[in-house]
Amino acid sequence: MSKKWKFSDIVKWGPGRHEPGATIPESGTAEQYETGGWRTERPIRDREKCNDCMICFFACPDSSIRVENGRLVDIDLKHCKGCGICAQVCPRDAIEMKNEIEARMEEGKKEEEKV
Amino acid sequence: MSRKAMTGNGAIALALKQAEPDVMSAYPITPQTEIAQNYAQFVADGAVKTEYIAVESEHSAMSAAIGSAAAGARTITATSSQGFALMWEMLFIAASLRLPITMPVITRALSGPINIHCDHSDSMGGRDCGWVQLYGEDAQEGYDNAIQAFRIAEHMDVRLPVMTMIDGFIISGAIGPLEVLQDDQVKQFVGPYEPIHPLLDIDNPVTVGAFDSLGGWYFEHKVTQNMAMDKAMSVIESVGREYGQLTGREYSHFKTHMIEDADIVLVAIGSAAGNVKTMVDRLRAGGVKVGMMKVRTFRPFPHLQVAGALAGARVIGVMDRSDSFGAQGGPLFTEIRSAMFEAPRRPQTFNFIYGLGGRDIFPDDIEGAVRLLEKAAAGEEISQKRYYLNVREVSLDGQA
Numbered sequence: 001m002s003k004k005w006k007f008s009d010i011v012k013w014g015p016g017r018h019e020p021g022a023t024i025p026e027s028g029t030a031e032q033y034e035t036g037g038w039r040t041e042r043p044i045r046d047r048e049k050c051n052d053c054m055i056c057f058f059a060c061p062d063s064s065i066r067v068e069n070g071r072l073v074d075i076d077l078k079h080c081k082g083c084g085i086c087a088q089v090c091p092r093d094a095i096e097m098k099n100e101i102e103a104r105m106e107e108g109k110k111e112e113e114k115v
Numbered sequence: 116m117s118r119k120a121m122t123g124n125g126a127i128a129l130a131l132k133q134a135e136p137d138v139m140s141a142y143p144i145t146p147q148t149e150i151a152q153n154y155a156q157f158v159a160d161g162a163v164k165t166e167y168i169a170v171e172s173e174h175s176a177m178s179a180a181i182g183s184a185a186a187g188a189r190t191i192t193a194t195s196s197q198g199f200a201l202m203w204e205m206l207f208i209a210a211s212l213r214l215p216i217t218m219p220v221i222t223r224a225l226s227g228p229i230n231i232h233c234d235h236s237d238s239m240g241g242r243d244c245g246w247v248q249l250y251g252e253d254a255q256e257g258y259d260n261a262i263q264a265f266r267i268a269e270h271m272d273v274r275l276p277v278m279t280m281i282d283g284f285i286i287s288g289a290i291g292p293l294e295v296l297q298d299d300q301v302k303q304f305v306g307p308y309e310p311i312h313p314l315l316d317i318d319n320p321v322t323v324g325a326f327d328s329l330g331g332w333y334f335e336h337k338v339t340q341n342m343a344m345d346k347a348m349s350v351i352e353s354v355g356r357e358y359g360q361l362t363g364r365e366y367s368h369f370k371t372h373m374i375e376d377a378d379i380v381l382v383a384i385g386s387a388a389g390n391v392k393t394m395v396d397r398l399r400a401g402g403v404k405v406g407m408m409k410v411r412t413f414r415p416f417p418h419l420q421v422a423g424a425l426a427g428a429r430v431i432g433v434m435d436r437s438d439s440f441g442a443q444g445g446p447l448f449t450e451i452r453s454a455m456f457e458a459p460r461r462p463q464t465f466n467f468i469y470g471l472g473g474r475d476i477f478p479d480d481i482e483g484a485v486r487l488l489e490k491a492a493a494g495e496e497i498s499q500k501r502y503y504l505n506v507r508e509v510s511l512d513g514q515a
Contacts, residue, residue: 015338020274021213022327022336023312027320 031079035062039082041097043075049094056086056095116300116362121293123254123286124149127193127219127279130261132157133301136217137188137308140168140179144198145231146283147221151193173198177205184214185323187313189265191216195283196223199237203244209276210245211340212323213311215268216276218246219261222385222436223283224472232473233283235385235437239413239446245340247277247347248414252388254291256411257281259364262296265305266354272346274311282386282436284473296362304361344415351412368417370409371424373399377406379488380428382451384410385436387469387476394481405485410447418454425455428462430492432484434504436470444468444501463491469504480504483511 019025052072057065064080066073075086087095121129128150131139139158143151158167168183170176176192183190194202199220209216225236242248247267251257260279268277281287296304312321327333352367359365373395374380383391388409395407408424425431433452435445443449444466452464467484469476484504491497502514 010332013332013335015335016342018332018335018339020311020339020343021211021323022325022332023212024322024325025312025319027322029322029325033326 034078035081036076036078039077039080039100041082041084042077042100042103043080043082043084043086044096044098044103045072045075046094046096049092050090051092051094053091055089055091059085059089061085116297117295119293119295120290121254122149122288122290123257123281124221124288125153126254126258126293127261127281128153128157129295130258130301131191131193131219132163133296133298134262134265134305135163135302136165136191136265138166138168138180138183138190139192140170140176140183140190141192141194142170142173142176142198144173144195146223146233146287147193147195147198147219149287150219150221154193173201174205177202177209180216180218181205181209181212181214184209184216184310185212185314187310187315189269189308190214191218193219193221195221196225196231196237199241200225203241206241206244206246206276208324211336213274213340213343214276215265215274217261217264217268218276218278219257220278220280221283221287222280230472231283233285233386233436234471234473235280235435235446236471238278238280239435239437239439241278242414242446245275245344246414247273247275247344247351247412248280249277249351249411250280250384250413251286251411252386252409253286254281254289254293255364257286258293258295259358259362259366260411262301262304263351263354263358263366266357267347267350269308270347270350270354271311273343273350275340275343275347280385285386294362294364300361304358348412348415348417366411368410368412368420369424370411372407372409374406374408374424375427377404377427378429378492379403379405379432379485380408380425380430381405381432381434381481381485381488382408382410382425382447383434384413384447387434387436390476390478391434391481394478394485397478398482398485403485403489405488413447413450416450416454418450421451421454422458425451425462426458426460430488431455431462431464432488433464433466434484435466435468438468438471448501463497464500465491465497466501467504468501474505476505487511 064076141151157163224230224234249260264277355366433448448466
């Protein structure tokens with residue numbers, strides 16, 4: 001059985017030409033599956049209110065709370081599905097769930113302002 | 116080799132003990148209980164090094180077995196009836212992950228009405244879950260199949276879970292003679308286990324059970340799974356031959372008796388095959404050209420070999436210990452009838468359903484079936500294909 005496996009090899013798959021049991025001989029491949037597009041609500045974190053307690057980090061089912069040096073840096077929107085658990089568990093109400101479409105429109109406005 | 120008197124369950128528990136797998140996860144259920152109980156005792160006594168996982172249900176038993184097998188351990192479980200039904204969704208997952216788990220199934224009726232006695236509703240209901248299915252007639256075959264199951268399941272061309280059936284109570288609880296191999300003979304026959312992509316190989320991490328939906332490869336994986344089933348056909352035969360060299364008891368997909376010149380052939384599966392054989396001999400003595408086939412491999416179904424062996428038959432009576440509601444007949448019947456469709460001289464096929472919920476089958480019932488088949492063989496037009504043996508208030512004549 002092959003030890004290493006390339007994601008691009010998948011196009012050569014077919015009956016009898018893949019690992020038995022649909023096993024992927026590589027770990028952590030979920031990162032390559034971007035589920036951010038499923039989101040209908042986006043978590044917006046208020047940096048002023050947040051004290052980096054990390055409760056949302058432990059609660060997030062998609063490992064989308066990005067932490068560096070003990071500080072909550074930002075939320076990984078490529079993978080966040082918008083479940084809202086982070087907003088629920090936050091003891092300081094520092095995370096607000098915002099309608100995804102509105103959030104995108106606001107983003108667009110900011111881009112325009114920059115131009 | 117030594118000779119012992121043992122129950123069917125005792126025989127199977129002994130076979131499992133001699134093979135000594137890494138992990139057993141099981142939940143006790145009548146009539147399988149003795150296997151789970153005996154094996155737990157072997158573990159408690161230190162007679163085996165197996166890790167015994169006491170679970171809270173059969174769904175958990177199969178889930179734990181899947182986790183254990185994916186981790187890279189040789190894994191077994193055992194069940195019956197409702198427990199088998201509770202495993203249902205996990206049975207498909209074990210097969211599709213290609214985990215070579217082995218599982219004795221002590222066949223018992225499914226509720227309702229509530230009934231704990233033998234029929235094949237449980238295992239036959241699971242015939243399309245992707246497991247190899249081997250049926251045994253008696254304790255000896257239960258013991259022999261449980262040992263061979265490891266080799267079939269773990270063969271690199273197969274890598275599918277295997278279930279081995281014996282009839283609940285009739286075989287599982289009855290004491291009979293058993294030829295027992297020595298522990299080292301069994302260990303040597305079963306051989307060492309080589310897992311593929313084990314989760315515990317931390318230097319080569321893998322993903323097991325990934326999402327594989329629309330636009331994915333689900334369909335291709337299912338086709339590959341069936342290709343493994345096709346390959347299991349010859350592996351079952353080669354393992355059966357090798358087992359024959361070791362024990363003098365060779366196994367294949369089925370056994371026939373008095374079939375060469377038979378106009379009428381009865382096909383049976385499970386413990387009733389013994390009764391049928393006795394009746395074939397008795398009726399032969401009375402001049403009836405009758406023979407029989409005892410089916411061992413039900414999945415993959417050896418349709419080509421079956422068609423070849425039954426090519427000379429004019430009339431075939433298939434005996435099913437389970438019904439298939441709304442179908443043309445029981446599961447064995449539809450397989451046999453389908454296998455014979457392409458035969459150069461297509462025989463007439465009839466279905467006799469018997470023994471549901473542990474109902475006895477008597478010599479007269481089998482003889483009655485053969486008398487009906489004789490009429491068909493003599494050219495009488497009989498449109499009714501499905502009959503029930505030993506059903507109260509309805510004689511065989513009344514059903515026609």
